[in-house]
Amino acid sequence: MKAARLVAAVAVVVALGGCGGGAGTGPGDGAGDDRTIKAFDINLQPRDKIKDGGTLRWGINEFPAQWNRNHVDGNLAVAASVSNALLPSPTVSDEKAEISVNRDYVLEAEVTDQRPKQVVTYTLNPKARWSDGRPITWADYQAQWQALNGRDSAYRIASSTGYQDIEKVARGKDDFEVVVTFARPFGDWQALFGPLLPAATNRTPEAFNTSWLNKIPVTAGPFKFGGFDQTAKTITLVRDDAWWGERAKLDKIVYRASEQDSLIGAFSNGELDIIDVGPSAPDYARARATAGAQVRQAAGPDFRHFTFNGSSELLRDRNVRQAIQLGVNRQAIAQSDLQGLDWPIALLNNHFFMNTQEGYQDNAGALGVYNPGRARQLLDAAGWKLNGAVRQKNGKTLDLRFVVPSGVQISKSEGELAQSMLAQIGVKLTIKAVPSDDFFTSYVIPGNFDITPFAYIGTPFPVSSSYGIYANSPDGKTWNANFGRTGSAAIDKAMSRAAQSLDPVSARAATNAADELIWREVNVLPLYQRPQLVATKATLANVGARGFYDLRYENIGFMR
Numbered sequence: 001m002k003a004a005r006l007v008a009a010v011a012v013v014v015a016l017g018g019c020g021g022g023a024g025t026g027p028g029d030g031a032g033d034d035r036t037i038k039a040f041d042i043n044l045q046p047r048d049k050i051k052d053g054g055t056l057r058w059g060i061n062e063f064p065a066q067w068n069r070n071h072v073d074g075n076l077a078v079a080a081s082v083s084n085a086l087l088p089s090p091t092v093s094d095e096k097a098e099i100s101v102n103r104d105y106v107l108e109a110e111v112t113d114q115r116p117k118q119v120v121t122y123t124l125n126p127k128a129r130w131s132d133g134r135p136i137t138w139a140d141y142q143a144q145w146q147a148l149n150g151r152d153s154a155y156r157i158a159s160s161t162g163y164q165d166i167e168k169v170a171r172g173k174d175d176f177e178v179v180v181t182f183a184r185p186f187g188d189w190q191a192l193f194g195p196l197l198p199a200a201t202n203r204t205p206e207a208f209n210t211s212w213l214n215k216i217p218v219t220a221g222p223f224k225f226g227g228f229d230q231t232a233k234t235i236t237l238v239r240d241d242a243w244w245g246e247r248a249k250l251d252k253i254v255y256r257a258s259e260q261d262s263l264i265g266a267f268s269n270g271e272l273d274i275i276d277v278g279p280s281a282p283d284y285a286r287a288r289a290t291a292g293a294q295v296r297q298a299a300g301p302d303f304r305h306f307t308f309n310g311s312s313e314l315l316r317d318r319n320v321r322q323a324i325q326l327g328v329n330r331q332a333i334a335q336s337d338l339q340g341l342d343w344p345i346a347l348l349n350n351h352f353f354m355n356t357q358e359g360y361q362d363n364a365g366a367l368g369v370y371n372p373g374r375a376r377q378l379l380d381a382a383g384w385k386l387n388g389a390v391r392q393k394n395g396k397t398l399d400l401r402f403v404v405p406s407g408v409q410i411s412k413s414e415g416e417l418a419q420s421m422l423a424q425i426g427v428k429l430t431i432k433a434v435p436s437d438d439f440f441t442s443y444v445i446p447g448n449f450d451i452t453p454f455a456y457i458g459t460p461f462p463v464s465s466s467y468g469i470y471a472n473s474p475d476g477k478t479w480n481a482n483f484g485r486t487g488s489a490a491i492d493k494a495m496s497r498a499a500q501s502l503d504p505v506s507a508r509a510a511t512n513a514a515d516e517l518i519w520r521e522v523n524v525l526p527l528y529q530r531p532q533l534v535a536t537k538a539t540l541a542n543v544g545a546r547g548f549y550d551l552r553y554e555n556i557g558f559m560r
Helices: 077-083 138-148 205-210 260-268 281-288 318-326 330-338 372-381 409-423 436-444 462-470 489-500 504-521
Strands: 006-008 024-026 035-037 055-060 091-093 099-101 106-113 119-124 166-171 177-182 223-229 234-239 252-257 274-276 293-298 303-308 385-387 390-393 399-405 428-434 451-457 524-529 532-537
Touching: 055 077, 055 260, 077 252, 099 106, 138 166, 138 177, 260 274, 260 281, 281 293, 281 532, 303 318, 318 372, 318 504, 330 409, 330 524, 399 409, 399 436, 409 428, 409 451, 428 436, 436 451, 462 489, 462 504, 489 504
Parallel strands: 055 252, 055 274, 399 428, 399 451
Antiparallel strands: 006 451, 024 035, 091 099, 106 119, 119 177, 166 177, 223 234, 234 252, 274 532, 293 532, 303 451, 303 524, 385 390
8 A cells, every 4th residue: 555654674764744854954974075965866867868778677685475565465665666667556746745646547536525525536547457458447446445444354454544444435427437435534545546456356355365476467557577586586577568658768677686785795796776775884885986876865754663572472561661662772773873874863753753844743752761770670660570680570581582684784783782782771682683585574574573673665644654553453463564563542543533634733733642652652663764875877867765756667767
């Protein structure tokens, strides 16, 4: 879903509100130059300056198995970077997070009634077709709503946000008019139905869960699926000559998956044209030193964080989670992570808004301050008593698993810093490195960890992009995109108030009320907003650090 935050082992993001992380001046890079922090940095060029043809070699740090991005296992940044070239979305965002219809798929989308119920009417582009030749119609929208509304738990969805508020999706005057009637108001309605999947792969739980497993069965974009190479870990996309929009400039895009620490080597050696550098000062310096290359930097809605697993036997007690949080010196971690990245170091004290966004306020209070003394008191009160250097209770040792993707040095460094900090309050932290391809599907999503660091890729929609991360389980077992596996009725109520409000001021107030409750619950511990850092060949155009800007894949290419 367009509204859901995507997860990434290295790249991070939260997007909210209409703020695009506006331009400002950041610190210099040590060479005496002033660097401007941009809303987006993609070497934006008109199509007539782009060569026809060529192959783009794009380095990625995971090789997903699940390609249904609305599925909990497919809610990944890597999957988005591939499938955004292949699948429909009714809206697009510019660098200021302003939303407009994507006219390749939708000619109009507007609220056509507000009383007694909110009604949104979509007029579809009749030229739009799936790669199997079928037109994209109202039936695809209806099937997507039925799959994602949360009423059938057999659909392993990432989030039901927005879809759960829809009463019905109906055919309008013809197959190319979609009438969506909401049971409750939903302010972020423009976030829905992206990416859109064909009705056939949404109609049953089995189709939803398995149709996109290790395959991309159908497309409807400027590119189409060319093939997987499981040995070489490549995904090939080729120009789709049946595409009704502007012809793609590139012949092919070949994505190559590798551990993060080897991507920079391949880029420096000229084997790749673009990689996400991630918050790594050594990789950043190496990429900047690569001949014929540049690092594009933008103020995306990105934030780094630790997720605490509230279903873990050792972290079920909220007081213990609060103690661990108080025992983590976030400032020290931020300084370590961001040193050398030409980026201001400021702690993030909100789960929804970035520091510079309208609506941001510090809701962390005392729970956001490094306080090892208070942490010790909470652990003592919870019955975890020191036995030598490490605390024990009922014969069990307070030994937490800090799970990180292998090859991501920053995650390992964060673990080592947290290990030292938590030792001071009698908590043992064991760092467990796991294969990057398995990090989310085998560890994060099923809750096979105690604490883990990663990032979210979001959208320009405030609550709806984050709702699923903090939504309470309906049955105590189904957590969908809430990897912290903690929540409450009060948090859900506040987020629902925010989502249903059509007044931005009221929505921001309700969002901050939810945020304050989440700080007490200790689910996600925000660290800092970080830059998007993307290394590219200097001649590559219309791609890079995109901020809120939705890439137009048909315009990506090499300059003449």
